[in-house]
Amino acid sequence: MNFQWPPEQLAFRDEVEAFIRQWRTPELLREYHENEGGGGTPLMRRYYRALQETGWMQMCWPEEMGGAGKNPLYRFILIETFEYWGMPYGNLTYTSIAPALAVHGSEEQKRRFLPGIWSGEYCFAIAYSEPNAGTDLASLRTRAEKARGGWTIQGQKIWTSLAQQSTHIWLAARSEPDLPKHQGISLFIVPTGSEGVSIRPLRCMSGLTTYETFYDNVFVPGENLVGGRGGGWNIVMHALNHERVGLSPTGNLARHYDLLVEELQRSAPQKLRDPVLRNRLAELRMELERHRALALRNAVTIADDDVNAGLASMAKVSGSELRHRLTNLAMDLLGRPGVLTEAAGGRAACGGQQQTTWLMSPILRFGGGTNEVQRSIIAARHLGMAR
């Protein structure tokens, strides 16, 4: 038993922090937020190119996938550090689509898409969810029909985030209506500008925008089918597993905690002298420790080449629910300055970040596999309880 990080991994953390210090400018953060993480602006592209040159994004991939085969704990350190500093490390295009393409794509597809993804030129929106297919994703009804030289897509998707900023849509459609529901789904890459694609914005209460996307006889060339006919469900599940690892870092939560304490030190030092409030802060710290334990436990298991869906689900549930509790209590400790928005300028405690993150917190609880479903997974897979 050894709970220490080895020196080479600590050295890596320092290297990542040095990179972040070099790139973390107000301009970059502004472009990132204004573009809702889309990444196509000049500064963001330069940043992504520099990030790509470090080789970090694929360093944990197996060598046959073009990676360096490093221990996945390096990736854990990378993500935790980027999350702490609120630095972009690529949206789902990098963390979910690229690995899925590397595993399931043809050689030609890898050549065609991966370099564009790594350079920041391509941005993918993910179109799985439909109005009637949320938790029950496998019941999706968007149709793909064989056409000359390819496929035509007909149907509607919802919550296609980044659709407006994207160059491509990564879309799951029913291509084999006669097969059982999980076996009849295929995965297509649809260029966003294709004829017949239309996009409607949906404004979220957090200020973010997501989109509904409509497909009216959209033609997709045959070479854009990924992973073969009926192979879509496997790919969707693969991609979601990657998403699940990235959904539960401690870094971003720890940053909100530090921001809270710094704000209290600056603007309400008398509160920090109150032993009751100090206990509340200590309690939050304890919850962060508890979450760090679950997140790290999951990461170490993945690093040992073991798959334990129950541990991944624990990290997901714990992180998403702590995000709500932490920001909620932060606002209570800050009082009314804590619910002022960024638009209130310097008067807003923590720059309005606690309330923004609180408003975003529901997505992480019901997105990426809802917490109700995750708890069932913990019961079934981790505890072996009967379904």
Next chain:
Amino acid sequence: MNPQLDETQLLLRDTLRQFLERELSFDRVRECEREARADAALWRTLVKQGWLATPFPAALEGGGGGMVCAGILVEEFSRRAALIPIAEVLTAALTLQRCGAPCGGLLRRVLAGEAVVTPAILESGDSFYGIAAEALPAGTAAAGESSWLLRGEKCFVDYAQFASHHLVAAQCGGERGLYLVESADPGVKCEATPALGRIPQAQVRYDGARAVRAAGAEAVGELVRIGRALTCAQLLACMEVSLEQTVAYTNLREQFGRALSTFQAVQHHAANMAMHCEASRFLTYEVLDALERRSADDRQVALAKASLSRAAPEVLMTGHQLHGGQGFIEENDLYFFTLRGKDRSVAWGTAEECLALAATGVEQKARWL
């Protein structure tokens, strides 16, 4: 013991609810939010229909309904997420009336819709205790009322720009009191401070603004008690609407070929929401009733507010969990209650502040019956 509304109270509630469901669309509220303004037309209607006067005594040509009636008004308007200063005006005006402040003229104008008064208590320290704003005597005005000059800054003043008068907590030689200031006075400067709840609010500077002394230190305490109790009514409305919408939605929405409401996990969440709502309704009206009887002490009010401030975010976020993506977009009405609810949970004292007040009396044995 009867926690139910009586017939007159029920009639008021039902009339208001039906009227608002018919006349106040959520899209109209969205428009006010976009323009960051109060709904002036709705305020005029409220006055014209005589509703604003219902809690006040007959001497002011009111309906004599008291605090419970005030709670019903606040609850019903909050159920439609209305952007009007109903809680603020009732808090200020009922405080003045109950403390016997010599402000009959102003109260009549408020009930006639000619004036709107909002409390201005908190300063940058966000504390009900540390009041630094100063009132300085400035001779006797023509009308015979003694006149004062106000100096200082108030923060988080709800509807500051919509109100014609601010009821400002200030001190003179260390003695606290409430002072009335016209918001149009050249010595008053408001700057909007946008907040989570999208309720218009401002930071206000008083630079030698002319003021009238309305009441002494005891009125500041009453103002906070009433403000807290009516905020409970707002929180209650947010929680209950969130629960009602969630039950309706999960009955309709199907996944895996069945209604969401048939899944046990969903039912358990909804049951938790319901327990919070039931307890909150009882505590809110119990405290309003105690205030009416002048038997509520600071700690009872604070405990109720702490309870609702804690419960509301739980209930609201569970509502979101059960709505999934649909509850997250502004086309859906759920968000109004989430935003307003969290915002009000920190207004008039957070759960932490209220608990700190309750903590001063833990040795006192409570009477459970």
